[in-house]
Amino acid sequence: MDRFARLAASVLAAPEAVVAVLVGPADTEVLECWPPERSPAEPWHAVLRRHVARTGELLTVDDLTRWAADGHEAALDGAEGAFAAAPLYGARGECLGVMAVHDPRPRAWSGHNRQDLEDLAGVCAAELRLRVSTRRANEAHHGAQEAREEAQALTGAARAAERRLRVQLERSELLLRAAELLGNTLGLDQVRTTVSDLVSGDLKPAYVGLVLLGDDDKLRRAVDTASGPVPLEEQVPLYALTDGWPTAQAAQENRVVSVPDRQTLVDHYDPHTVVVFDQMGLHSAVCVPLPGTRRPTLGALVAAWDEPHETDIHERAVLTVIAGYTALAVERALHLDERTSVARQLQRAMLTDFPRTPGLELAALYRPAAHHDMVGGDWYDAYPVLPHRTAADGRRPLAVTVGDITGHDTHAATLMGQARSMLRQADVDRGGSPADALVSFERANDQLHTRISGTLVHAHLHPRPHGAWLLRWTNAGHPSPLLAHPNRDTERLTEHGLLLHPGLALPEGRPVHERLLEPGSVLLLYTDGLVEHRGRDLEQGIDRAAELLARTVADHTPLPQALDLLADTLAGPDHGDDVVLLALRVTDQGVG
Structure with missing residues (x-):
């Protein structure tokens, strides 16, 4: 009976529900409650249940305090809120018990509420009748030998009633399944x-x-x-x-x-x-x-x-x-679809169209999580910086970022937009290293209480002679970037610092790391959705990504196709997190 108490509380949106079954000649009450720990011990609750059992009528009270004051029922001291109860009828019209719900706050019971309560009480009574019928059938079946014919007739009738009640019980179970299954749907x-x-x-x-x-x-x-x-x-x-x-x-x-x-x-x-x-x-x-x-x-x-x-x-x-x-x-x-659509549009609007950069080929890939309700804070970005350091051949320094803001909801997508803008502003204002920009961003995050947390890699690329570029980067707890060299093994850039979190003490400074990228080198930045999956170690995922990247470089695979290969092979079609990849290749353009 506790299932019916839970269903009554759910359907009528009431915090408490009880099914009271009358047992024995004295009609002793056996209570099944929802929640199980909230057994109604108040005397007024029992008074109202006995009233419903005695009158055999549905009772709905919008305000117990006012109702008692009007003299409807004595012994209701301490009764507050709203109450509704319906009798449970047996096969002969006798009262088998009472289904009741209680809301600590007054509320107006609607016609739909009353109908829902009567329907649930009917289904609950059907199960009680089934139990009574089955018991009577068993008693008749094991009766005395001299009453065999009568017992057989009673058994046949009981079985027919059992079949009818079985149908009603199956439908009551259908309603329970419907409440649970439809309650867990998303789209x-x-x-x-x-x-x-x-x-x-x-x-x-x-x-x-x-x-x-x-x-x-x-x-x-x-x-x-x-x-x-x-x-x-x-x-x-x-x-x-x-x-x-x-x-x-x-x-x-x-x-x-x-x-x-x-x-x-x-x-x-x-x-x-x-x-x-x-x-x-x-x-x-x-x-x-x-x-x-x-x-x-x-x-x-x-x-x-x-x-x-x-x-x-x-x-x-x-x-x-x-x-x-x-x-x-x-x-x-509908609400979730609309909210998710808005968040996805916001997220996609933040993904950058790459600037034209002589000497560098850039490509990026963004794939949202396979589950439509999952919206994340993953992003990539690329923009020119430090115009005063433009090389004689026209190559200009470039900033690139890949980050992952904590969370999978609209709020995470909004914070991602703020983080992207704040980091860009810090780069423009500071005009220094990528670590300077990141520290400036963290200081603003702390003082403005934006409470942005997550991980990122932020890098600057500076033109160097003979078509090379100097990579300078800082890593805030993000998966290691991968650097594929044209004539040697792919390198994991493992140097990193603390992740971004408002609860951590602000670092006085962040380290900057450097590598020289020669023509033909390919740098890959990515989020954990590419390499982190249930049943597979994160390090194994990064190693596998390094192998695939090296193969695409050796095969001279165009960057867009290389990113598709990485995402298809490592993340697959049913990835549970957003996947972001940003790759850049050092070309011979601008040399000399």
């Missing part, structure tokens, strides 16, 4: 697939569809990406609320619409509905509105059968509850 595609699997498995319709109402008052059919579109979704993907479709009627009138047979379609709906139903071999359907929290309806859930089918009251109750869970999942998915 609309996942909602569409989950609701199709739930309804198809229990009620066995030939088709399950989901129709969503847009801001333009148009209905759009959501396609199950796991199985692909059906004729109904291909031929009529978009239609108006006023069009002659059963789903449009359900959404517009916000009520369950039943189509028990083909003739009902012919008599009451658009002729195109008959054509499409015939193409799919459908004969009946039921359409249930999706209740919204910000507007009356979000659309409709439709289940259709390939034979005439009249939905009974229990099937309608099941579909109505599932439609409610689906509506909550749809609203959550």
Whole structure:
């Protein structure tokens, strides 16, 4: 019974719920509570439960304090908040117990709340009746030998009742699965697939569809990406609320619409509905509105059968509850999709178009995490610095950065934009080494309380004679850059300092490291999404990246294709983190 207490608390959005089962001649209460540790010990709670058991009627109280003051019930000292309870009926109409929810704060119970409580109480009572029926069947089966015929008759009747109750129990379990599975969905595609699997498995319709109402008052059919579109979704993907479709009627009138047979379609709906139903071999359907929290309806859930089918009251109750869970999942998915889309646009807007740099070939790759809800703070950047140090051949110093701000949400993407801008500003203002710029950035991060944390590599490249470039870099806890030389082994630039974190003491300075890059050298900067994966050591991932980089340099692979090879081989298609790579090759351009 604790499952039903948990479901009641979830559906009615109440902090506390209890199922009280009456046992024995004295009707002793056995309590199953949610949360388990919150057993209602207050005397007034028991008084109200006994009242519901005695009257056999649904009780909803919006404000217990005011209700008690009006003289409705004695012995309610200390009662506060809102209370609602429904009786649990047995097969003969007797009271088996009470399902109750309590909210410490006053609230107005809506008609939907009362209906949800009655539906849940009915399903809970069905399980109790099943237990009673099974016990009676066993008692009858093991009766005396002289009463065998009577016992057999009773057993047969009990088994028939058990079968009926078994169906109700299976549907109660379906509601529990629906609450759990739909509560864990993220995107609309996942909602569409989950609701199709739930309804198809229990009620066995030939088709399950989901129709969503847009801001333009148009209905759009959501396609199950796991199985692909059906004729109904291909031929009529978009239609108006006023069009002659059963789903449009359900959404517009916000009520369950039943189509028990083909003739009902012919008599009451658009002729195109008959054509499409015939193409799919459908004969009946039921359409249930999706209740919204910000507007009356979000659309409709439709289940259709390939034979005439009249939905009974229990099937309608099941579909109505599932439609409610689906509506909550749809609203959550739409909000998440919109938030993720904005964050991705912000993240992509921060990715730099590279400046034209004689003597250097640059390429970059950014791949978002495979999970659509994962938005990170990974970025790359490249921009000219120190104009007064431009070489005689026109080569100008260049700053490059690859970083990873902590987090996988919109806030992380926003902080990434701030970090990128702050580091650029520090480079322009300080005009010194990459370490000077990073220390200036950290000082601003501390004083402005932006609380940016993460890792990065920030480097300056200075032109040197004979087409070479001097690489000067500082590393704040980031994976080691890789330097592939044309005629010797690939080098891991392992020198690094502390990562960025507002809780660490600011360093007085950061070290600067140097390497001379000769023509043909390739430098690779990357984020941990490339090399860090479950089941594989980070160092192994970096070693593998070094091997692949050396091969592409030896094969003279163009940088864009080389980055694709690295990402495809190491990160793969189902990477759980963003992947950023920035590579630069020293060319012979500008030599002499």
